[in-house]
Amino acid sequence: MNASDFNRFDEPTRRRFITNAAKMYLGVQLMPFFNGAATAAPAAAKEAVKAKAKSVIYLYMSGGMSHLDTFDPKPKKKEVMGPTEAIPTKATDIFVGKNLPKTAEVMDKVCVINSMTSRQGAHEQGTYIMHTSYDMRGTVKHPSLGAWVMKLGGRHNPEIPGYVAIDSSQEYSGGGFFGAKYAAAPIGSPNEGLQDSKKPGDVSKKDFESRLSLADRLNKQFHGKYQNADVKAYEELYLEAIKLMNSKDLKAFNINDESASVRSMYGEGRFAQGCMLARRLVEHGVRFVEVQLGGWDTHFDNFAAVEGRCKEFDQAYAGLLNDLEKKGLLKDTLVVVATEFGRTPTIKTEHQNGRDHHPAAFTCLLAGGGVKGGFKYGESDAKGERVKDKPVAVQDFNATIASALGLPHDLTVMSPSGRPFKFADKGVPVAEVFA
Template identity: 85%
Template structure:
């Protein structure tokens, strides 16, 4: 970034950038030294960023907003889905989410999401990166942006982890592999290949590392470029991780029986429990994916099955975070690429098709208002009636909750300008 780019930003954004840069590169926090415009913002000021971590729960396939968090009164729209009351006044949910209904006083429901992308790949990409897919550039994912602009909390373990998620949407993009998520398949298996072989002594392990170091230095001296340097950084990170006491965060087998019972036994439930353990140990951004929401056929049976996976795990996660005093610092996001049509396709065994014009996402914790509904769709859930929120706006809201500068321009290696949320603006009304 050159000086003319930097000068385009207001004083608060510039100061925030300096603070984040100091924290990332020097390990210090400069906020008290930056003058009144930042230091004067007390922690209790409405809208002040309060989140330290993000748990991003992605409903892959296009979650039906009508059968979950935006139910309507029209029988021809709802079919067999019935709405039930929740712990939050004036917020209803689908009948297959009874445990979630009991924690909706902690949740902000954004009913007015709207997107231009009605295909799975493109819709998922824009939700994860804020940008349309392009053949000429691979954009960083949200977690990569958080790492780049905000840095880590715990330097010994990955700051960004993706559980049961596609690496297509959790990569570092043009930031490089250093900022990509550490992938985890089964939550029960934890982080693979993170421990030295059991039959190798510490002395032998150190000897092997020394030999590898000598070979690496010869190679790096001959091929001095960005890709080689990125590999070297990942190599050093892996060694640091192997020796970290916080590696235990990845082992959910340590959890007590009561905690396991709170979340439930499914794979997604285990992913949510692992996510809580990770943020507890300083992982800054954790994504957990729940697939199967592409309900073109037999929508109601499919949604019921997906809700059974989501319901207890989501409610358990919010309850567990609050009990541990972590919900105030952790932003829990539920996102999806689009909703489903109000029209029920009888020829497809009562299925619903893709519907990007209107859908629902959720926010909880991290300074967000609980029991709050933002935006509204029409009587059929077909179009946004009030306060539309784009994927870029939604992502800017996540960035703002974390105190990450959503409007800071970063230049790609090709010299093109990019921002965390493109041109999106944070939805300030959702903050307490």
């Protein structure tokens, strides 16, 4: 194979080549490390704003969480609320749906943004703009928020991935035009942690070191002959993988180390385990962790579906905030709850009391990381149909995340094609939410 052949590889082929080479010489699967690798940003980008938060835990409610049945209830509108009742919380004048009793007890730590609005009312497009700040385009793949954080802020811990996605779609946690090394390291089951991150058990230390030596010799020959960006990417991957396999912080991915009391704080279920893993990861220096909870697409039987989703969310979210605070991490960790849009005030009786997509007004949450707790920003109208006061566009919300981290949301970065992009497009941070 000559250099021109290598240049013609498409991205999946490049990745396959890298994976197969790693498995052949080292006996391990390295794609999670390739996806998680990142390099530090230029110093100027880091110094643009003084950071308030060090890390982000981004909890994504996939499917379109009903704002009316969760964080923007309308107690006086029975025709809007149906069987959902509002309950008081630990924060003055903030109410939540009755299916969130444990969350109600931590709302003094939470900033509720009830004036979110989006122009995207379809799942794929709404999720994409929430994760990237940009509309989907066939000609460009935009970096995800975590990729921007890695690009502009770099890692805290150089030995483990700085960006991890738990139970999340790789479609929305990628590096975009920044490249694969800025994408998230994907984790499926939180119980299993980061897969293929240790040398095979049947390979002795002596044999493993022999394989490394052989791989080093072959790499030097290949790299010397084919000085190419893709070859360079493989070399970086190779070094990252070895570093990770030898890292003492690899234990961060093992939630089995947690005590029974901590487990009971979060509750059972995959999302609860994902939140517990997210806390472990930020504790070990991971900068951006996404955890997804799906099932919020409640076109049919909205009230039963929301009750089920809230049971998954409620204890895990409250447990996460309490655990972070107990460990002194909440002030340094921005915990985000986001979704692509809300649900209609109109209840569809023909769909077993379902609610349809509603991007005009919905709710997202922020907690920790320098934001005001027990604070409500913006307001929807009496039915939760339109934003009444202080609208917050998706791009404004994402710019606020950047601001919490001290990252320059308005810094222009050029794509390989020469087009200018920013962390949050034209978004402006919502300064009032910060303490």
